Amino acid sequence: MIKPDAVQRNLVGEIVSRFEKKGFKLIGAKLMHITEQQAEKHYSEHKGKSFYNQLVDFITSGPVFAMVWEGKEVIATARKMMGKTNPQEADTGTIRGDYGVVTHRNIIHGSDSEESAQREIALFFHENELLDYKKDV
Numbered sequence: 644m645i646k647p648d649a650v651q652r653n654l655v656g657e658i659v660s661r662f663e664k665k666g667f668k669l670i671g672a673k674l675m676h677i678t679e680q681q682a683e684k685h686y687s688e689h690k691g692k693s694f695y696n697q698l699v700d701f702i703t704s705g706p707v708f709a710m711v712w713e714g715k716e717v718i719a720t721a722r723k724m725m726g727k728t729n730p731q732e733a734d735t736g737t738i739r740g741d742y743g744v745v746t747h748r749n750i751i752h753g754s755d756s757e758e759s760a761q762r763e764i765a766l767f768f769h770e771n772e773l774l775d776y777k778k779d780v
């Protein structure tokens with residue numbers, strides 16, 4: 644999910660392009676406002692942490708670009724492409740390393756496991772928004 648800071652800064656095309664060039668298959672994408680309820684569900688594991696309120700406020704502060712990508716080892720690879728959560732620690736060449744400055748505005752979110760991907764996809768997409776098509780690599 645491309646977060647509100649990156650949408651504001653016109654980075655959607657750049658970020659989508661990185662995943663396209665890598666060779667992953669885009670099966671769903673949309674610009675959307677996340678509701679507070681969705682944000683609370685999405686970040687439920689962080690409830691009670693010092694940055695939780697800031698996190699929910701930020702992710703609901705403007706449109707996000709939600710995406711579903713498919714491919715071999717896509718979750719682990721996407722995490723490498725995104726870089727560390729704290730952009731200051733993220734390597735140059737990663738998305739957060741190249742475009743982010745602070746942890747609470749870190750450009751992009753990616754699911755950290757298959758289970759969280761399933762949960763997060765169901766939270767933001769209807770089944771009929773996920774496309775089944777053949778893509779030659």
Ligand code: CMP
Pocket residue numbers: 689694698728746747748749751752753
């Ligand atoms: P994300 O991948 O969206 O998952 C949880 C988010 O919480 C994370 O990216 C950061 O934006 C945010 N986050 C994690 N740790 C901190 C922190 N210590 N201070 C502020 N925000 C944090």
